[in-house]
Amino acid sequence: MTHSKARILIVEDDTAILKGLCDVLVFNGYAVDGIDDGLKGCETALSGQYDLIILDVMLPGMDGLSICRKVRKRMPTQPVIILTAKGSEDDVVAGFSAGADDYVSKPFSLRELMVRVEAVLRRSGKSMGEEKINVGKILFDSLNLQAVYQDRKEPLTRREIDLVAYLYRNRERIVSKAELLAEVWRYKDPHVETRTVDIHVLKLRKKISVLTDGKALIETVRGEGYRLEPDH
Structure with missing residues:
Protein backbone atom coordinates (compact mmCIF):
# COMPACT_ATOMS: atom_id res chain seq x y z
CA MET A 1 0.00 0.00 0.00
CA SER A 124 -3.47 -3.72 8.51
CA GLY A 125 -4.46 -7.23 7.66
CA LYS A 126 -1.51 -8.64 9.63
CA SER A 127 -2.44 -11.54 11.88
CA MET A 128 -0.57 -14.10 13.89
CA GLY A 129 -0.47 -16.71 11.12
CA GLU A 130 -1.39 -19.75 13.20
CA GLU A 131 -5.10 -20.49 13.32
CA LYS A 132 -4.90 -21.91 16.85
CA ILE A 133 -2.21 -22.10 19.52
CA ASN A 134 -2.22 -23.66 22.98
CA VAL A 135 -0.57 -21.90 25.88
CA GLY A 136 -0.75 -24.21 28.84
CA LYS A 137 -4.40 -25.23 29.02
CA ILE A 138 -5.68 -22.14 27.18
CA LEU A 139 -6.56 -22.36 23.48
CA PHE A 140 -6.16 -19.11 21.53
CA ASP A 141 -8.31 -19.30 18.42
CA SER A 142 -7.44 -16.68 15.79
CA LEU A 143 -10.28 -17.64 13.46
CA ASN A 144 -13.00 -17.04 16.04
CA LEU A 145 -11.07 -14.40 18.02
CA GLN A 146 -11.44 -16.06 21.39
CA ALA A 147 -9.59 -17.75 24.22
CA VAL A 148 -10.97 -21.06 25.50
CA TYR A 149 -10.22 -22.62 28.89
CA GLN A 150 -12.12 -25.72 29.99
CA ASP A 151 -15.78 -24.83 29.38
CA ARG A 152 -15.22 -21.06 29.37
CA LYS A 153 -14.70 -18.67 26.46
CA GLU A 154 -13.54 -15.06 26.36
CA PRO A 155 -13.66 -12.84 23.23
CA LEU A 156 -10.35 -11.30 22.13
CA THR A 157 -9.40 -8.59 19.67
CA ARG A 158 -7.14 -9.29 16.71
CA ARG A 159 -4.34 -7.34 18.35
CA GLU A 160 -4.64 -9.37 21.57
CA ILE A 161 -4.34 -12.58 19.55
CA ASP A 162 -1.28 -11.21 17.73
CA LEU A 163 0.28 -10.20 21.05
CA VAL A 164 -0.16 -13.67 22.57
CA ALA A 165 1.16 -15.31 19.40
CA TYR A 166 4.32 -13.20 19.34
CA LEU A 167 5.03 -13.86 23.02
CA TYR A 168 4.38 -17.55 22.40
CA ARG A 169 6.81 -17.72 19.48
CA ASN A 170 9.43 -16.04 21.69
CA ARG A 171 8.48 -17.76 24.95
CA GLU A 172 12.06 -18.69 25.84
CA ARG A 173 13.03 -15.07 26.43
CA ILE A 174 11.85 -11.66 27.61
CA VAL A 175 10.30 -9.51 24.89
CA SER A 176 10.76 -5.75 25.25
CA LYS A 177 8.02 -3.18 24.75
CA ALA A 178 9.99 -1.67 21.86
CA GLU A 179 10.17 -5.06 20.14
CA LEU A 180 6.41 -5.54 20.49
CA LEU A 181 5.79 -2.08 19.03
CA ALA A 182 8.06 -2.91 16.10
CA GLU A 183 6.95 -6.48 15.42
CA VAL A 184 3.27 -6.58 16.49
CA TRP A 185 2.22 -2.93 16.10
CA ARG A 186 4.68 -2.33 13.18
CA TYR A 187 5.92 1.05 14.40
CA LYS A 188 8.83 2.43 12.38
CA ASP A 189 10.06 4.16 15.53
CA PRO A 190 9.41 1.66 18.34
CA HIS A 191 10.84 4.04 20.93
CA VAL A 192 7.99 6.54 20.55
CA GLU A 193 6.29 7.32 23.86
CA THR A 194 3.05 5.35 24.07
CA ARG A 195 1.14 3.23 26.57
CA THR A 196 -0.45 1.10 23.87
CA VAL A 197 1.41 -2.07 24.85
CA ASP A 198 0.80 -1.59 28.59
CA ILE A 199 -2.93 -1.11 28.11
CA HIS A 200 -3.25 -4.10 25.78
CA VAL A 201 -1.34 -6.32 28.21
CA LEU A 202 -3.50 -5.10 31.12
CA LYS A 203 -6.73 -5.84 29.26
CA LEU A 204 -5.46 -9.22 28.08
CA ARG A 205 -4.41 -10.21 31.61
CA LYS A 206 -7.88 -9.36 32.91
CA LYS A 207 -9.53 -11.51 30.25
CA ILE A 208 -7.20 -14.44 30.93
CA SER A 209 -7.73 -14.07 34.68
CA VAL A 210 -11.49 -14.33 34.16
CA LEU A 211 -10.95 -17.63 32.33
CA THR A 212 -8.44 -19.11 34.75
CA ASP A 213 -9.64 -17.76 38.10
CA GLY A 214 -6.71 -15.46 38.58
CA LYS A 215 -3.77 -16.80 36.55
CA ALA A 216 -2.73 -13.88 34.34
CA LEU A 217 -0.29 -15.84 32.07
CA ILE A 218 1.76 -12.80 30.97
CA GLU A 219 4.56 -11.75 33.31
CA THR A 220 6.00 -8.23 33.45
CA VAL A 221 9.76 -8.12 33.99
CA ARG A 222 10.35 -4.63 35.35
CA GLY A 223 12.62 -2.57 33.12
CA GLU A 224 12.90 -5.38 30.57
CA GLY A 225 9.54 -6.30 29.04
CA TYR A 226 7.14 -9.24 29.02
CA ARG A 227 7.17 -13.02 28.77
CA LEU A 228 4.74 -15.86 29.10
CA GLU A 229 4.90 -17.28 32.60
CA PRO A 230 6.96 -20.50 32.36
CA ASP A 231 4.65 -22.55 34.57
CA HIS A 232 1.59 -22.16 32.29
Whole structure:
Protein backbone atom coordinates (compact mmCIF):
# COMPACT_ATOMS: atom_id res chain seq x y z
CA MET A 1 0.00 0.00 0.00
CA THR A 2 1.45 3.35 -0.99
CA HIS A 3 0.55 6.69 0.44
CA SER A 4 -0.89 7.89 -2.89
CA LYS A 5 -3.46 5.08 -2.82
CA ALA A 6 -4.31 5.00 0.88
CA ARG A 7 -7.66 6.60 1.71
CA ILE A 8 -8.30 7.98 5.18
CA LEU A 9 -11.56 9.13 6.79
CA ILE A 10 -11.38 11.59 9.70
CA VAL A 11 -14.45 12.13 11.89
CA GLU A 12 -13.75 15.12 14.16
CA ASP A 13 -16.09 17.95 15.19
CA ASP A 14 -13.40 20.50 16.07
CA THR A 15 -13.05 22.48 12.82
CA ALA A 16 -9.47 23.56 13.46
CA ILE A 17 -8.28 20.04 14.34
CA LEU A 18 -10.18 18.52 11.40
CA LYS A 19 -8.67 20.96 8.92
CA GLY A 20 -5.20 20.52 10.39
CA LEU A 21 -5.39 16.71 10.20
CA CYS A 22 -6.67 16.80 6.64
CA ASP A 23 -3.92 19.21 5.57
CA VAL A 24 -1.15 17.16 7.18
CA LEU A 25 -2.32 13.85 5.75
CA VAL A 26 -2.87 15.29 2.27
CA PHE A 27 0.61 16.82 2.41
CA ASN A 28 1.97 13.35 3.21
CA GLY A 29 0.33 11.85 0.15
CA TYR A 30 -2.93 10.41 1.47
CA ALA A 31 -6.42 10.85 0.04
CA VAL A 32 -8.48 12.28 2.90
CA ASP A 33 -12.15 12.92 3.65
CA GLY A 34 -13.17 14.89 6.74
CA ILE A 35 -16.57 14.82 8.46
CA ASP A 36 -17.63 16.78 11.55
CA ASP A 37 -20.77 14.81 12.51
CA GLY A 38 -20.99 11.39 14.16
CA LEU A 39 -24.05 10.06 12.33
CA LYS A 40 -22.80 11.08 8.91
CA GLY A 41 -19.33 9.88 9.85
CA CYS A 42 -20.70 6.46 10.82
CA GLU A 43 -22.59 6.10 7.55
CA THR A 44 -19.48 7.06 5.58
CA ALA A 45 -17.21 4.79 7.64
CA LEU A 46 -19.48 1.82 6.95
CA SER A 47 -19.09 2.32 3.19
CA GLY A 48 -15.92 0.21 3.31
CA GLN A 49 -14.01 2.63 1.08
CA TYR A 50 -11.22 3.57 3.51
CA ASP A 51 -7.84 2.11 4.39
CA LEU A 52 -7.95 3.88 7.78
CA ILE A 53 -10.61 5.62 9.88
CA ILE A 54 -9.66 8.22 12.51
CA LEU A 55 -12.40 8.87 15.09
CA ASP A 56 -12.71 11.49 17.78
CA VAL A 57 -14.36 10.08 20.92
CA MET A 58 -16.72 13.02 21.54
CA LEU A 59 -18.88 13.72 18.48
CA PRO A 60 -22.35 15.20 17.88
CA GLY A 61 -24.97 12.71 16.75
CA MET A 62 -23.01 9.56 17.60
CA ASP A 63 -19.84 9.19 19.65
CA GLY A 64 -16.65 7.74 18.20
CA LEU A 65 -16.70 4.58 20.32
CA SER A 66 -20.18 3.68 19.06
CA ILE A 67 -19.02 4.24 15.50
CA CYS A 68 -16.00 2.04 16.14
CA ARG A 69 -18.18 -0.79 17.45
CA LYS A 70 -20.47 -0.63 14.42
CA VAL A 71 -17.49 -0.57 12.04
CA ARG A 72 -15.79 -3.46 13.81
CA LYS A 73 -18.99 -5.55 13.72
CA ARG A 74 -19.44 -5.13 9.98
CA MET A 75 -15.76 -4.93 8.96
CA PRO A 76 -13.61 -6.84 11.49
CA THR A 77 -10.29 -5.98 9.82
CA GLN A 78 -10.94 -2.25 9.23
CA PRO A 79 -8.06 -0.20 10.75
CA VAL A 80 -9.29 2.42 13.24
CA ILE A 81 -7.47 5.05 15.32
CA ILE A 82 -9.27 6.96 18.08
CA LEU A 83 -8.50 10.50 19.24
CA THR A 84 -8.72 11.02 23.01
CA ALA A 85 -8.41 13.86 25.48
CA LYS A 86 -4.94 14.09 27.02
CA GLY A 87 -4.57 11.82 30.04
CA SER A 88 -7.94 10.16 29.53
CA GLU A 89 -6.87 6.56 30.06
CA ASP A 90 -10.50 5.51 30.41
CA ASP A 91 -11.11 6.67 26.84
CA VAL A 92 -8.08 4.71 25.65
CA VAL A 93 -9.20 1.50 27.36
CA ALA A 94 -12.75 2.01 26.09
CA GLY A 95 -11.39 2.58 22.59
CA PHE A 96 -9.45 -0.66 22.55
CA SER A 97 -12.47 -2.46 23.99
CA ALA A 98 -14.53 -1.08 21.10
CA GLY A 99 -12.00 -2.51 18.67
CA ALA A 100 -9.68 0.41 17.88
CA ASP A 101 -6.19 -0.45 16.63
CA ASP A 102 -4.45 2.52 18.25
CA TYR A 103 -5.04 5.93 19.78
CA VAL A 104 -3.62 9.46 19.68
CA SER A 105 -4.01 11.75 22.69
CA LYS A 106 -4.78 15.45 22.28
CA PRO A 107 -2.82 17.62 21.98
CA PHE A 108 -0.55 15.58 19.72
CA SER A 109 2.50 16.33 17.61
CA LEU A 110 2.41 15.86 13.85
CA ARG A 111 5.27 13.37 14.17
CA GLU A 112 3.32 11.27 16.65
CA LEU A 113 0.25 11.33 14.42
CA MET A 114 2.20 10.18 11.36
CA VAL A 115 3.93 7.42 13.35
CA ARG A 116 0.56 6.01 14.41
CA VAL A 117 -1.04 6.37 10.97
CA GLU A 118 1.87 4.74 9.14
CA ALA A 119 2.11 1.93 11.68
CA VAL A 120 -1.59 1.05 11.52
CA LEU A 121 -1.57 1.12 7.72
CA ARG A 122 1.53 -1.10 7.57
CA ARG A 123 0.09 -3.71 9.85
CA SER A 124 -3.47 -3.72 8.51
CA GLY A 125 -4.46 -7.23 7.66
CA LYS A 126 -1.51 -8.64 9.63
CA SER A 127 -2.44 -11.54 11.88
CA MET A 128 -0.57 -14.10 13.89
CA GLY A 129 -0.47 -16.71 11.12
CA GLU A 130 -1.39 -19.75 13.20
CA GLU A 131 -5.10 -20.49 13.32
CA LYS A 132 -4.90 -21.91 16.85
CA ILE A 133 -2.21 -22.10 19.52
CA ASN A 134 -2.22 -23.66 22.98
CA VAL A 135 -0.57 -21.90 25.88
CA GLY A 136 -0.75 -24.21 28.84
CA LYS A 137 -4.40 -25.23 29.02
CA ILE A 138 -5.68 -22.14 27.18
CA LEU A 139 -6.56 -22.36 23.48
CA PHE A 140 -6.16 -19.11 21.53
CA ASP A 141 -8.31 -19.30 18.42
CA SER A 142 -7.44 -16.68 15.79
CA LEU A 143 -10.28 -17.64 13.46
CA ASN A 144 -13.00 -17.04 16.04
CA LEU A 145 -11.07 -14.40 18.02
CA GLN A 146 -11.44 -16.06 21.39
CA ALA A 147 -9.59 -17.75 24.22
CA VAL A 148 -10.97 -21.06 25.50
CA TYR A 149 -10.22 -22.62 28.89
CA GLN A 150 -12.12 -25.72 29.99
CA ASP A 151 -15.78 -24.83 29.38
CA ARG A 152 -15.22 -21.06 29.37
CA LYS A 153 -14.70 -18.67 26.46
CA GLU A 154 -13.54 -15.06 26.36
CA PRO A 155 -13.66 -12.84 23.23
CA LEU A 156 -10.35 -11.30 22.13
CA THR A 157 -9.40 -8.59 19.67
CA ARG A 158 -7.14 -9.29 16.71
CA ARG A 159 -4.34 -7.34 18.35
CA GLU A 160 -4.64 -9.37 21.57
CA ILE A 161 -4.34 -12.58 19.55
CA ASP A 162 -1.28 -11.21 17.73
CA LEU A 163 0.28 -10.20 21.05
CA VAL A 164 -0.16 -13.67 22.57
CA ALA A 165 1.16 -15.31 19.40
CA TYR A 166 4.32 -13.20 19.34
CA LEU A 167 5.03 -13.86 23.02
CA TYR A 168 4.38 -17.55 22.40
CA ARG A 169 6.81 -17.72 19.48
CA ASN A 170 9.43 -16.04 21.69
CA ARG A 171 8.48 -17.76 24.95
CA GLU A 172 12.06 -18.69 25.84
CA ARG A 173 13.03 -15.07 26.43
CA ILE A 174 11.85 -11.66 27.61
CA VAL A 175 10.30 -9.51 24.89
CA SER A 176 10.76 -5.75 25.25
CA LYS A 177 8.02 -3.18 24.75
CA ALA A 178 9.99 -1.67 21.86
CA GLU A 179 10.17 -5.06 20.14
CA LEU A 180 6.41 -5.54 20.49
CA LEU A 181 5.79 -2.08 19.03
CA ALA A 182 8.06 -2.91 16.10
CA GLU A 183 6.95 -6.48 15.42
CA VAL A 184 3.27 -6.58 16.49
CA TRP A 185 2.22 -2.93 16.10
CA ARG A 186 4.68 -2.33 13.18
CA TYR A 187 5.92 1.05 14.40
CA LYS A 188 8.83 2.43 12.38
CA ASP A 189 10.06 4.16 15.53
CA PRO A 190 9.41 1.66 18.34
CA HIS A 191 10.84 4.04 20.93
CA VAL A 192 7.99 6.54 20.55
CA GLU A 193 6.29 7.32 23.86
CA THR A 194 3.05 5.35 24.07
CA ARG A 195 1.14 3.23 26.57
CA THR A 196 -0.45 1.10 23.87
CA VAL A 197 1.41 -2.07 24.85
CA ASP A 198 0.80 -1.59 28.59
CA ILE A 199 -2.93 -1.11 28.11
CA HIS A 200 -3.25 -4.10 25.78
CA VAL A 201 -1.34 -6.32 28.21
CA LEU A 202 -3.50 -5.10 31.12
CA LYS A 203 -6.73 -5.84 29.26
CA LEU A 204 -5.46 -9.22 28.08
CA ARG A 205 -4.41 -10.21 31.61
CA LYS A 206 -7.88 -9.36 32.91
CA LYS A 207 -9.53 -11.51 30.25
CA ILE A 208 -7.20 -14.44 30.93
CA SER A 209 -7.73 -14.07 34.68
CA VAL A 210 -11.49 -14.33 34.16
CA LEU A 211 -10.95 -17.63 32.33
CA THR A 212 -8.44 -19.11 34.75
CA ASP A 213 -9.64 -17.76 38.10
CA GLY A 214 -6.71 -15.46 38.58
CA LYS A 215 -3.77 -16.80 36.55
CA ALA A 216 -2.73 -13.88 34.34
CA LEU A 217 -0.29 -15.84 32.07
CA ILE A 218 1.76 -12.80 30.97
CA GLU A 219 4.56 -11.75 33.31
CA THR A 220 6.00 -8.23 33.45
CA VAL A 221 9.76 -8.12 33.99
CA ARG A 222 10.35 -4.63 35.35
CA GLY A 223 12.62 -2.57 33.12
CA GLU A 224 12.90 -5.38 30.57
CA GLY A 225 9.54 -6.30 29.04
CA TYR A 226 7.14 -9.24 29.02
CA ARG A 227 7.17 -13.02 28.77
CA LEU A 228 4.74 -15.86 29.10
CA GLU A 229 4.90 -17.28 32.60
CA PRO A 230 6.96 -20.50 32.36
CA ASP A 231 4.65 -22.55 34.57
CA HIS A 232 1.59 -22.16 32.29
